Amino acid sequence: MSPTEPRLVDRGTDRLAVRHYPAASPGAPVAVVLPAMGVAGRFYRPLAASLVAAGFAVVVADLRGTGDSTPAPNRSSAYGYADLADDVGAVLDSLKADYADRRTVLVGHSLGGQAGLMHVATTPDAPVDGIALVAAAVPYWRSYPRHGLIVGAYMQSIGATAAALRVWPGWTFGGRQARGVIRDWARSGRTGAFPPINGVDTEAAVGELTTPVLAISIDEDAYTPHEAVDHTVAKLRRSPVRRERIARIVAEGRPAHFAWARSPEPVTTLVQDWHASLPPRP
Template sequence: MSGEPEYTQEFIDVDGARIGVQSYPDPDGVPDAPVVVIWPAMGVRARYYRPFAAALRDAGLAVIVADLRGTGESTPLPNRTCRYGYAELAADVGAVLDALKPRLDGRTRVLLGHSLGGQVGVLHQALHDPDRVDGLALVAVGVPWWRGYPGLRGWGVLPYTQGIAATARLLGVWPGWGFGGRQARGVIRDWAYTARTGRFPTLDGVDAEAALRSVRTPVLAVSMDDDQYTPHATLDHLCGKLTAAPVTRHRYAVAEAGAPLDHFTWVRAAAPLAVRVAGFAAGLPRR
């Protein structure tokens, strides 16, 4: 797109998978700029975030975007033999951060997740070395617990999410019919569990809910007006699990963005949000 920066495509091998990583040039005139590492929503390719990357660079931040395992440039393509779920996605975050260490050393690091990418980022902080990053930004993220949706909507969310899970079990993979792109059945299993119970499942023998209570990483939590998948209450529910973390909560409104918003379109109206992320990064302790 015109006016948006080009990126360098890299690949990182992780436990039989290959994670595609897009590294953007550092912002002009900002040596050792804070780095934002973005993890996308379910089924969304890293390149979708190019407008957001441009806005973040304009705000003085370096940007890296990783494709979730099985999406975009990352492999394997989900199929019946894939067994990975949330545990592996969270471990991928740490592997990518380790591989990027030469670029990240000495810089403030913000892990920014959108939707599923935000859940994965939270779980990485809970289950792995939280000191790899200095701040966690959650943008249009939430636990899709059916009871967290307003009015009668939750009564539709419950059968919808569990129907997707049942289909993935039957077929051995979620084909991406109308939602979320093609996904490994383990990812859908864990996602559907959160929708049914409001809790994260036990992952690799670890009580993820208990581990979340130990996270102390500063958090910027931003929900969107008119978000059809993760309305404000779903992010409030997730933030309630981070009892030890300092959380800055913000609702990104249409008036602030200057454009219509929903779970995906905020990416194209993100200049004010990018400034907010830059302010959050500037307030984090320097390495």
């Protein structure tokens, strides 16, 4: 299935690229896909096609500075997690003309899931009926059962390099990123907590969130192990959470963290079943 041409959402000096995959039936629920760090939205075409076949209209938004969003991160790019969370709100606002009053769920992969969760937790009136987190978690070094100290040291070395160079060049990990994104990522890896957003205690806000959550982790995912997802889900004290673990998906020789998006049927089936269980809109 081919998407529409990317639509651009203005964010000051930056623009976010958003692709629409229309549903076969009018009034279909909307799944907004938020990608992982450094992953272009076009990578999720198999997921979008699978979700459309399952009855969703699908929107895939490139994260700021990634894919067809412009400009690419440079030494003057200072944005961080707070901006990525606000970008989710801007994307949702851009959908109102096409999808007003439709049930909407976020499907966030890795960093995209974190951004979506932070946005909904800190925006009480966000028009989101549920959040599906796929291999998405705070990357707390203590949550890595193997080589946690090495993982933690590696994350902090990336944070220090990005601060010194004023941009992360993408060496070995994550693609080219603004230093603020890497700063917040490294901080969350060190502390196990979400950073504050616009003066709001994000940890407390996540704890008060009541939006339904589907949390999926994948066997042999070295980037987001089951334990990291468990650590993050434990923060959701009031949200109804459906916790799922799936077997490793083998696709194109990719690591487990990414392969699922190329053969997405197990994830789509869970999202479809979970969505059907969501309470009706008030």
